[in-house]
Every structure is written in structure tokens, then in C-alpha cells.
Amino acid sequence: MSDAAALPRLLAGPAGAGPGTVDLDGHLALHGLPALDRDAAAGLADAADRAGLHGRGGAAFPTARKLRALAGARGPLRLRSLAVVANGAEAEPASRKDRVLLARSPHLVLDGLQLAALALGAQRAWIAVPEGAAAVRAAIDVALAERARAGRDAVAVAVATVPPRFVAGEERSLVHALNGGPPIPTAARPWQRGVDGSPTLVQNVETLAHLALIAARGPEWFRAVGDPGEPGSALVTVTGAIPGVDDAAVGAPTGEPPVLGVGDAAVGRPLREPASGPLGTPRPDVREVPVGTPLRNLVAGPFQALLAGGYAGGWLSPAAAAGARLLRADLVPLGATTGCGALVALPQWACPVAETARLARWLAGESAGQCGPCVFGLDAIAAALQSLRGPRPPRRDPLPDLRRWCGEVAGRGACGHPDGGVRMVRSALRVFAAELDDHARRGARDRCSAEPFLPLPAVLPPLPLRTARPRGAAREGPLRAARPRDGERGPITRSAA
Amino acid sequence: MSRRDAKRLAIDPIACDAHGLCAELLPELIARDDWGYPLLDGRPVPPELKVHARRAVAACPTLALKLAAAEQRARTRAPTGRRP
Numbered sequence: 001m002s003d004a005a006a007l008p009r010l011l012a013g014p015a016g017a018g019p020g021t022v023d024l025d026g027h028l029a030l031h032g033l034p035a036l037d038r039d040a041a042a043g044l045a046d047a048a049d050r051a052g053l054h055g056r057g058g059a060a061f062p063t064a065r066k067l068r069a070l071a072g073a074r075g076p077l078r079l080r081s082l083a084v085v086a087n088g089a090e091a092e093p094a095s096r097k098d099r100v101l102l103a104r105s106p107h108l109v110l111d112g113l114q115l116a117a118l119a120l121g122a123q124r125a126w127i128a129v130p131e132g133a134a135a136v137r138a139a140i141d142v143a144l145a146e147r148a149r150a151g152r153d154a155v156a157v158a159v160a161t162v163p164p165r166f167v168a169g170e171e172r173s174l175v176h177a178l179n180g181g182p183p184i185p186t187a188a189r190p191w192q193r194g195v196d197g198s199p200t201l202v203q204n205v206e207t208l209a210h211l212a213l214i215a216a217r218g219p220e221w222f223r224a225v226g227d228p229g230e231p232g233s234a235l236v237t238v239t240g241a242i243p244g245v246d247d248a249a250v251g252a253p254t255g256e257p258p259v260l261g262v263g264d265a266a267v268g269r270p271l272r273e274p275a276s277g278p279l280g281t282p283r284p285d286v287r288e289v290p291v292g293t294p295l296r297n298l299v300a301g302p303f304q305a306l307l308a309g310g311y312a313g314g315w316l317s318p319a320a321a322a323g324a325r326l327l328r329a330d331l332v333p334l335g336a337t338t339g340c341g342a343l344v345a346l347p348q349w350a351c352p353v354a355e356t357a358r359l360a361r362w363l364a365g366e367s368a369g370q371c372g373p374c375v376f377g378l379d380a381i382a383a384a385l386q387s388l389r390g391p392r393p394p395r396r397d398p399l400p401d402l403r404r405w406c407g408e409v410a411g412r413g414a415c416g417h418p419d420g421g422v423r424m425v426r427s428a429l430r431v432f433a434a435e436l437d438d439h440a441r442r443g444a445r446d447r448c449s450a451e452p453f454l455p456l457p458a459v460l461p462p463l464p465l466r467t468a469r470p471r472g473a474a475r476e477g478p479l480r481a482a483r484p485r486d487g488e489r490g491p492i493t494r495s496a497a
Numbered sequence: 498m499s500r501r502d503a504k505r506l507a508i509d510p511i512a513c514d515a516h517g518l519c520a521e522l523l524p525e526l527i528a529r530d531d532w533g534y535p536l537l538d539g540r541p542v543p544p545e546l547k548v549h550a551r552r553a554v555a556a557c558p559t560l561a562l563k564l565a566a567a568e569q570r571a572r573t574r575a576p577t578g579r580r581p
Contacts, residue, residue, distance in 0.1 A: 187511055371510035376532035408530050414511045 005224045008288040009233050010209050011104050019104075021139045024146040027107035033216050036111060036152060040215060041118035045071060048211060051219035052231045057087060057169070057204030058310070058340045059416075060328060063211065066201060069191050070120050073199035081123035083195040084155075085178070086113045088136070088205040089128045089162035089169035092310040093457050094342035097235035098205050100286040102129065102136045105209060106143035110157065112208025115215050116201055117155040124155070124195070127205070128174055131161045164457055166311075166366035167417055171202035173368070184368035185415040204340075206235055227292030230327055234291045234338075238298055239284040240345035240453075293326045295343070304346045305431055309339030311359055311454075312420025314427035315352075335427045350453040353439050356428040357385035362456050363421040374418040377409030381425055388439040389448060397440050403429065503541040503567035506550060512561035519562045522553040541567045 013019070014026040022030065033040050049064035070082060086109055090098035102109060109127070117125050129136050140159060147153050160178060162168050168183035175194045177183040194200025203211075210232060214222050223231040289298065299306060299321065306321040307313055314336030316324065324330040328338050346352060364378035384398035384405075402425065410422040429436065438445070506526060515533035525546060528536040542550045542564070554562045 187509065372513060372515050372532055372534040373510065373530065376534075377530075380531070405531075408536065412508075412510055412534070412536075414509075 007225065007233055007290070009213060009225075010101060010108060010206065010235060011288050013104070021103060021142070022105050022107065024107055024143070024150060024152070027105070027111075031213060031216050032107065032111060033212075036114045036118065036154065038118050041115045044115055044119040044211065044215060047214050047219050051210075051214045051222040052229075053207065053210055053214065053222065054230065055204055056206035056210070056234060056340065057171075058092070058337075060338065063203070063207055066191070066203070067116070067119060070199055070201050073191060081198065082120050083124040083126070083198050083200040084113060084117045084120065084122045085125070085171075085174060085195070085200060085202045086110075086127040086205050086208050087169065087171065087174055087202050088130070089174060090130055090340075091162070091164060091166050091169035092312075092340055092342055093166075093455060094237060094239060094284070094307070094310045094344050095340045096237045096284045097286045097341055099130065099133055099136050101206055101209060101235060103139045106139050107147070108209040108212050109205045110143060110147060110153070111212035111215075112203075112210070113157065114153055114155060115212060116203065116208065120201060122155065122201070124198075125157045126160050126178060126195070127157055128160045128162050128178075131163050137161075166363070167368045167415065170415055170417075172415065174202060175200055184370060185417075187414060225290040227290075227325075227327055227329075229329060230291045232291055233288050234326070234341050235286060235288050236298060236326065236341035236343060237284045237286050238343045238345075240299075240303065240347060289326065291326060291338075295321045295324050295326060298326065299343055299345050302348060304348050304350065305352060307336075307342075307344040307346065307424075309337035310342040311344075312363060312417070312424050313337050313339050313342070314423050315346075315356075315431040316427075317431050320431075335423065335430060337423070344454065347453065349447060349450055351445070351448040351450060352428070352432040352435050353385070353388050353444075354448050354452065355454050356425065356432065357382065357389055358452060358454060358456060360385050360421065360425055363417075363424070367417060368415070371413040371418075373409050373412035374421075377405055377412075378418060378421050381405050381409070381421070385425070388436065389444055391443050393439070393441055393443040399429070399436060399440055502544075504547065504550070504564050505539070505541050505567045506537050506554075507563045507565055508535055508537065509561045509563065512559045514559050514561070516558050518556045518558065519553045522556055523549050526550070527553070535562075 012030060013022050014030055017026060028034070045064045045067035048067060049062075053063040054060040055063060055066075073082065088098045088102050088109070090096075113125055113127065116122070127140060129140060137159070144157060144159070162174065162177065163183060165183055167173050167185060168177065170185050171190055172185040172188065173183045175188075175190045176186050178195045188194075190200040190202050192199060194202075210222065226232045287298075295306065295308070301318060303318060305318070306316045308316055308321070308331055314331070314334065316334055316336055320334050324334060326338060326341070331337055346355060360378070360382040364382040367374045367378055369375055381402060384402050387394040387398050406422045406426050406429070410419045412418065513534060515529075515535075517529060517533055517535075519535055520527045520529045523546065526538065526540070526542065530536050550564055554564050
């Protein structure tokens with residue numbers, strides 16, 4: 001039995017095997033449960049609870065709580081069974097870990113999916129993969145065929161592809177898409193009304209892989225690495241300033257060297273990559289590390305700032321990053337998040353104002369278009385940041401408006417998309433305060449004309465939806481003109497009750 | 498005001514189309530942002546404004562405005578276990 005604290009776990013392969021997909025025989029030899037049946041799934045929620053497993057998709061919801069909430073649920077009229085969905089959509093552009101996991105260890109994910117289905121008595125299962133990720137799709141198809149021949153799966157698994165829209169990976173969007181609608185978050189909650197109206201469990205593929213290992217090795221084994229408050233290992237995607245990989249990284253990281261995982265060469269998704277700057281095209285690298293690893297072990301200097309938690313995460317100054325660990329307890333108070341484990345190091349040559357503006361514009365464009373504060377707020381924020389990129393300073397200082405809009409937009413959408421956008425912008429207002437102020441007073445500087453750094457997906461046409469329109473704002477007339485202020489009564493007569 | 502009677506306003510952001518009747522009828526509790534969408538301050542509805550709050554809820558053309566018991570504020574977003 002291997003040392004409990006040894007890594008990698010999720011990305012492990014049989015001794016002597018190469019970096020490719022771990023097939024069913026290899027998986028069983030390494031860590032697979034001999035048979036997936038109700039006994040194997042008994043007590044899954046309790047095991048997840050003792051292990052302290054939290055979702056690895058970004059929201060970090062306690063997995064045991066989700067499983068228990070659904071264990072008591074029953075489909076409408078007791079005719080429909082529950083459904084389980086493995087979410088490998090990975091619409092976060094800065095993240096590659098789900099693709100790498102699916103291509104490397106599909107059987108771990110599929111075991112976790114089966115165990116969750118057995119534990120809940122679900123009879124329908126899906127696995128969602130990104131559209132166009134050929135290597136991932138191939139690995140999943142081969143793995144499902146192997147499992148069919150071996151008779152391993154009690155519940156048949158269907159494969160669904162998800163378009164590369166940012167909100168499409170959100171669990172309600174996924175359910176909506178599986179129900180035949182557009183991939184946007186609806187008001188319905190999957191654990192009450194999900195696929196075909198049945199209560200549905202949606203879990204990130206990495207979470208399911210951890211669940212399979214917990215079922216095989218036990219909760220204490222899971223806790224042997226990581227932090228007592230946030231235990232286990234996690235997959236991270238690091239872009240830029242990768243120790244030992246990027247030529248520009250100077251000095252060795254302190255502490256233990258990071259555990260290198262499987263490179264993403266086989267499973268990359270083509271992005272519209274920017275023309276190479278001094279550091280070349282940024283290339284993401286995926287590795288498995290203990291939760292709570294110091295960030296300085298993952299990202300070598302020098303860098304200008306670190307974006308932690310993906311494109312809707314938070315910027316950290318080098319000093320803050322040097323003192324922080326990959327832990328929600330460290331990163332959330334700093335205005336960032338662990339998210340799906342995506343870290344992007346901004347090189348010295350990039351313009352932080354330009355990059356923040358590009359990100360904000362992209363986030364605004366990725367709105368599902370359902371909620372006014374998100375559609376109009378993120379758009380206004382993006383336009384304000386864009387006004388700082390011109391050679392001359394903007395006529396009107398956009399920073400006070402920016403701060404006000406950030407305060408007004410967060411929490412007023414149906415999903416967390418505007419909150420993520422605001423988090424990223426607020427962190428930029430803090431970390432890049434001097435740069436933003438300089439741009440507001442003097443316009444763009446020399447380095448603003450450098451090539452863009454952050455890879456952004458090609459812009460897709462907007463979803464064909466009713467676009468949120470402020471009808472009230474468009475109206476003129478006595479109601480608008482006589483709008484009351486500060487608690488005074490309006491023209492519409494309100495007779496006393 | 499007993500805790501049981503306390504009510505809070507909530508808005509379904511998908512249904513809301515910024516018609517603005519709620520802000521007209523209840524300006525004490527509902528303001529509008531730069532794009533006409535309602536801003537709530539989150540306070541429970543004081544007893545003297547309850548009838549006006551109910552009237553505002555009834556007036557909303559898209560049924561986006563809701564009044565719910567303060568302890569279980571009408572949640573229009575799934576609990577994600579995370580705070581922005």
C-alpha cells in the first residue's frame with residue numbers, strides 16, 4: 001500500500017506506464033474498487049463528511065451536504081428517478097485541470113459518478129465534456145467502452161458536450177442545457193428540479209474522482225494530505241512563471257518542489273493565443289498539490305501580480321501571493337478565491353490596466369443576458385476600464401463610478417457571474433490602484449501598447465435570448481419626470497390603507 | 498414588531514424588467530440603479546409601510562417583486578457556499 005501522503009493521487013498511473021490515459025486494468029491495479037455496487041456506495045455521504053470533501057468546481061460546497069440533501073429527495077410522482085451529472089465542462093479559460101483529469105484518469109471520475117448514482121438510487125447519469133476537446137472525448141468514449149465490456153457500470157452514462165461559454169459550466173446552466181434549453185442558469189435548483197424535472201446531483205469531475213478514492217481508501221487517507229480545515233489534494237492550473245519551466249523564472253521556489261502532474265499537451269483546447277510577448281505564449285501547466293500549498297511553491301517570480309481563482313477570481317500583489325497558501329481561508333480575505341485552482345501570473349511587461357479591461361469586457365460579454373444589473377453593470381464597468389486605455393486620459397474620471405457600480409452590481413444577478421466579475425475588478429482597484437490612477441490622469445503609458453497577455457476565447461455570438469432592457473429607463477413622461485427622491489411620495493396616489 | 502411578522506422584500510432578477518412601478522410605489526425602501534433596476538436596502542419592511550409593500554408586489558408587471566418572511570428571505574440564487 002503506497003504511502004498515504006504520496007502524490008499524485010488523481011493523476012497517478014501504474015509504475016512504468018507513460019503519461020497517457022490509465023486504462024481500466026491499470027486503474028483497477030492502482031486503486032479501483034473491485035466492484036461498484038450498493039455496498040461500495042453505502043455510507044458515501046458519511047465518508048465524504050468525515051473526509052471533509054468540498055466541491056472542486058469553484059463553489060467549494062460541502063459534498064456530503066449535497067449528497068444528503070438529495071438522498072432524501074424523490075422525483076415528481078415517484079415515477080422518475082434521480083439523475084447525476086459529472087460536470088467536466090470547464091468553461092474557465094484559465095483552467096485545464098478537468099480536461100487533464102478526464103484524459104488521464106477517466107475511470108476515477110466514472111467510478112465516482114457510479115458510486116454517487118448508487119448511493120442516491122439514481123438511474124440516469126451524464127458526463128459533460130467541453131465541445132471540441134477531442135482528446136478528452138476519446139478518452140471518455142474508450143473508458144466507457146471498456147466499462148461496458150467489463151460490466152462495471154450499473155447505471156448507463158450518456159456523454160453531453162457543452163459549448164465554451166463561461167456560464168455554461170454552472171450547474172443550473174448545465175441542467176438547463178441537458179433539458180434542451182440554452183446553457184444559462186435558470187431559477188430552478190437542480191436538487192429540487194433538475195434534468196427532466198428530477199432532483200439532480202451535479203458534481204465537478206475532480207470532486208467525483210476524490211469521492212471514488214475516498215470510497216476505496218477511506219476518509220483518513222484523504223485527510224493525510226492538505227490542511228486540517230481544507231483537506232485533501234487538488235488539481236491546479238498554473239499559467240506563466242512556472243518554476244523550472246519558464247525561462248524568465250529567476251531563483252528557485254522555496255520549500256519542496258511542486259509535484260508535476262501530466263502536461264496538457266495532449267488535451268489543450270485551441271485558444272486565440274496572443275502574439276508572443278517577451279515571455280512567449282503563456283502555456284498552462286496542470287499539477288496535483290496538497291490543498292494549503294504555499295503559492296510561492298507554485299508560481300516563481302518575478303511577476304507583476306497573480307490572478308487567483310480564474311478569470312473571475314482576484315488579483316494578488318506579489319507580496320500578498322508570497323505569504324498566502326492555496327486555501328480559501330487565506331485567499332478569500334485577500335479578495336481572491338481558490339475557485340477551480342487556476343492561477344495566472346501577470347508578467348512584468350504586461351499592462352495591468354489593459355489586461356483588467358480586457359478581462360472585464362470578456363466577462364461582460366459572457367453574461368447570460370437575463371438580469372439587468374449583470375448585463376448593464378458589467379458592461380458599464382468594462383466601458384469605464386476601456387476608457388483608461390486611450391493615449392489621452394478620459395474626460396471624466398471613471399474610478400468613482402467604477403467603485404460605485406461594483407458595490408451595486410454584486411449579489412443582484414440570478415447566478416454568481418456578476419459577483420465574480422466584481423471580485424476581479426475590485427481586486428484590480430486595490431492591487432493596481434497606482435496604475436489605474438496614473439491612467440486616469442495621464443492616459444496610457446508605453447507598455448500599454450505591448451501585446452495582450454491573457455488568452456481569451458474567441459468571442460461567440462450572443463445567446464439568442466430576450467436581452468434585458470430597462471424599459472423603465474427608456475420611458476419618458478410624467479412618471480419618470482416626477483420620480484420621487486429619498487422617501488417622499490410619488491405622483492401615483494397612494495391612499496391611506 | 499414580532500419576528501414572526503417581519504417581512505423582507507426580494508426581487509427575482511430574471512423576471513425583473515425594470516418597469517419601475519415598485520420604486521414609484523415604495524420609494525422609502527426601493528431605489529433604482531443607473532439602469533433603472535431596483536435596489537433594495539435589505540431592511541425588513543416597517544409595519545407602517547406593509548400595505549404599500551403589498552401594493553408594490555401586486556403592481557409588478559412581471560411578478561418579480563416578492564415579500565417573504567424575514568427569517569427565510571425569498572432566495573433567488575442557489576446557495577453556493579461561497580461569498581463574493
